[in-house]
Amino acid sequence: MKIPSSTASLVTASLIFAGIAVTVVGIGKTKWHAKTNELRARLDAARRPMTSETVDFNTLTTLPxxxxxxxxxxxKDGQPIVAGAYVKHKGTFNMSESGEKWYPFTSDQRVVxxxxxxxxxxxxxIMPGLSVHVHDAYVAGDGILHASLLGLFTVADMLDKSDVAAGELMRFFAEAAWYPTALLPSQGVRWDAVDEKSAKATLEDGDAKLTMLWTFTEAGSIDTVRAEARGRxxxxxxxPTPWQGRFWNYTQRLGMSIPLDGEVMWLLPDGPKSYWRGHIDEIVYELAQ
Known part of the structure; x- marks a missing residue:
């Protein structure tokens, strides 16, 4: 049976297009992976010695x-301090500034x-076979937000601006719910009383200094973390816009109680606007030694 020349040409063109697409995707993954390795090498290069290696409940008596x-x-009293973590998430992300355009995401995160x-x-x-790759990072005092289609074509790039750095440090601070020893006074955090269910915590890193409001459940775990002005x-x-993270679904990991689910939102005049909803699939800790 003879295949019409027009059909053969269409098949050939489709195969060529598919081959080009596979090549482009492969190049994008390779380029993005190299950038990830570079950022994480910088994270490790900026590490400091741990100021303490174990939790000491005797240091808590003056706290709110x-x-x-x-x-x-x-x-638990005496347990090791967390020096770092590897986290894998899945969830949905709202990519609309004003509406609701939720897309699924997967991610992995390195924390120091x-x-x-x-x-x-x-x-x-964002559609079958098409993803936006995102680096959201705080590395050696620099804030980084870089989004790229297929890991090749930049669609957003914010780097080293003071408001970006402050916003990324806020994210690190709020996500300490996943590595709660980082919130201890021995790790450089100052706590100030507000009321019976909340307190303010202050963190400094280099020239950056921020204070956030933490509220706690009746059971004693973190409920919400709020910043009055994060760059949106x-x-x-x-x-600058009020911003809040909310956590729930607590479970035990290496003697710590941590939330597996979270949601992040902007607190706008017409009501909260969520933009990130995620679940921890896996978390691996690096402990102080």
Whole structure:
């Protein structure tokens, strides 16, 4: 049976296109992987010696009551301090500034607690075979937000601006719910009383200094973390906006009680606007020695 020349040409063109697509995807993955390795090498190069290696409940007696209750709930006296972590997530991300355009994502994240830093390597699937790769990071005092289609074509790039760095340090601080020893006074965090269910915590890194409001459940775990002004990208500009993270579904990992689920939102005049909802699939800790 003879195949019509037009059909043969179409098949040939389809095979060529498929081959080009596979090549482009492969190049993108290789390029993105190299950038991930570079960022994480910088994270490790900026590390500082741990100021303490174990949890000491004797150092908690001057803290506000809800903070004392939190540490005694989620930690054990004498357990090792977390020096770093590897985290894998899955969830959904809202890519619309004003509406609701939720897309699935998977990600892996490297965290170092001293000097504070992380790299979130996310892949947001916007359609079959097409993903936006995202580095959201705080490395050696620099804030990094880089999004790239297929890992090749940049669609957003924010680097080293003071508001970006402050926003990324806020993210590190809020996500300490996953590595709660990083919130201890021995790790450089100062706690100030607010009321019986909340307290303010202050963290400094280099020239950056930030204070956030933490609220706790009756059981003693973290419920929400709030910043009064985090940089929000709107129409190409960065607008300081109230921001909040919420955590739930606590479980035990290496003697610590941590949340497996979280949600992040902007607190806008017309109500909260969520943009990240995620679940921890896996978390592996590096402990101080």
């Amino acid at each position: 009551p809800p903070v004392q209750r939190f540490f005694r709930t989620v930690l 607690t001293q000097r504070p830093g992380f790299d979130w390597d996310g892949r947001i699937k 990208a709107v129409g190409g500009k960065v607008i």
